[in-house]
Amino acid sequence: SAAPTVDLAEAEEFLRLHHSEHPELGPVEYRLAEMHAEVAATGTYRHTPDELTFGARVAWRNSARCIGRLYWRSLKVRDLRDLRDPKEVADECVEHLELAGNGGKVRPVISVFAPDEPGRPAPRIRNEQLIRYAGYVGSDGGVLGDRRNVELTAAAIDLGWRPPARRGPFDVLPLIVEREDAEPAMVELPPDAVLEVPIGHPELPWLADLGLRWHAVPAISNMRLRIGGIDYPAAPFNGWYMGTEIGARNFADVDRYDLLPYLGRRMGLDTSSVRTLWKDRVLVELNRAVLHSFTQAGVTITDHHTESDRFLTHVEKEEAAGRSCPADWTWIVPPMSSGITSVFHRYYDKRELVPNFFPGDTEGV
Ligand code: HEM
Numbered sequence: 001s002a003a004p005t006v007d008l009a010e011a012e013e014f015l016r017l018h019h020s021e022h023p024e025l026g027p028v029e030y031r032l033a034e035m036h037a038e039v040a041a042t043g044t045y046r047h048t049p050d051e052l053t054f055g056a057r058v059a060w061r062n063s064a065r066c067i068g069r070l071y072w073r074s075l076k077v078r079d080l081r082d083l084r085d086p087k088e089v090a091d092e093c094v095e096h097l098e099l100a101g102n103g104g105k106v107r108p109v110i111s112v113f114a115p116d117e118p119g120r121p122a123p124r125i126r127n128e129q130l131i132r133y134a135g136y137v138g139s140d141g142g143v144l145g146d147r148r149n150v151e152l153t154a155a156a157i158d159l160g161w162r163p164p165a166r167r168g169p170f171d172v173l174p175l176i177v178e179r180e181d182a183e184p185a186m187v188e189l190p191p192d193a194v195l196e197v198p199i200g201h202p203e204l205p206w207l208a209d210l211g212l213r214w215h216a217v218p219a220i221s222n223m224r225l226r227i228g229g230i231d232y233p234a235a236p237f238n239g240w241y242m243g244t245e246i247g248a249r250n251f252a253d254v255d256r257y258d259l260l261p262y263l264g265r266r267m268g269l270d271t272s273s274v275r276t277l278w279k280d281r282v283l284v285e286l287n288r289a290v291l292h293s294f295t296q297a298g299v300t301i302t303d304h305h306t307e308s309d310r311f312l313t314h315v316e317k318e319e320a321a322g323r324s325c326p327a328d329w330t331w332i333v334p335p336m337s338s339g340i341t342s343v344f345h346r347y348y349d350k351r352e353l354v355p356n357f358f359p360g361d362t363e364g365v
Pocket residue numbers: 056060063065066067068069071075108109110237238239240241242245302307331357
């Protein structure tokens with residue numbers, strides 16, 4: 001027999017949850033006995049496809065920082081647990097992006113690759129998201145592109161990635177997949193797997209000439225999915241964007257694209273003092289540009305008002321189902337116009353439930 005590497009209490013709690021929410025599965029006792037026998041023999045157990053699908057959907061439902069959970073039942077789950085080879089994992093991530101992008105009608109998808117098992121290390125995706133723009137540090141210390149990805153860009157170059165002849169602010173980085181006992185794989189994303197939206201403004205024609213753009217599919221690839229005591233370190237998942245993520249954070253943060261001062265001047269605002277609220281006026285127009293452009297391009301996007309109302313509907317539905325809906329106010333409340341969104345005006349249950357997603361071990365490396 002092998003020493004159990006899996007937390008038996010967490011495994012049992014998960015199987016009981018699965019049967020309680022799906023009575024059609026019959027009594028849980030048989031499954032519990034099977035699990036205990038497998039753990040006694042091998043130190044771990046294997047989820048059935050149904051358990052994996054249910055577990056991934058509940059992990060989303062338990063993600064306290066996620067405002068988009070109303071549609072948690074619709075998550076498409078790709079069972080790729082037999083894949084451990086870094087190159088194969090990278091290639092399936094390209095498939096994931098094509099399936100999720102769906103020509104603009106973005107679908108929430110998760111791909112679950114091999115779990116950590118005794119003596120069989122799992123693959124891990126180095127990139128924080130499947131699609132990331134390069135960040136190049138200039139000799140003057142300035143950065144061309146996304147400052148957040150300066151280290152990832154250097155890692156890709158170290159692995160042999162050649163930036164385009166003319167470096168730009170939106171060069172898509174290759175995917176890097178690592179496994180402790182294998183060579184890392186680095187795969188360029190083919191253009192048709194990377195749906196992008198050019199950014200223009202409904203009333204300011206000059207904005208389109210700036211060449212701003214963003215990718216349609218946000219796909220988090222460095223978090224660990226934990227289900228019933230089993231960890232899946234490579235389980236990239238995507239939804240669609242809420243406009244503020246791009247307009248109020250990616251384009252606005254000083255340590256990202258830092259566009260507010262430039263756009264303020266182009267809009268002819270008095271940027272000499274914050275008291276003119278010039279930053280706030282630029283922020284609104286930049287976010288209107290993002291929502292307008294995605295809609296024009298036929299790419300799914302949601303605004304922070306609609307998404308706030310949807311989330312509170314989700315909280316009500318969960319409570320009607322007899323479940324508490326854990327939520328982290330500091331992440332749920334959007335990064336602009338907070339007080340005029342519905343989620344601002346209440347408290348939330350902050351417990352941490354499992355199944356769930358946790359920071360990966362490449363987090364903040
Ligand atoms: C379908 C549309 C979805 C929308 C609009 C949405 C929206 C968001 C937003 C705005 C955040 C905060 C991100 C930030 O502040 O940087 C977030 C966090 C999160 N979302 Fe969702 N989400 C969606 C789907 C999903 C799906 C499908 C999953 C997983 C299956 C998911 C899991 C999470 C997790 C785990 C976090 C917290 C990440 C962290 O702690 O770093 N979301 N979501």
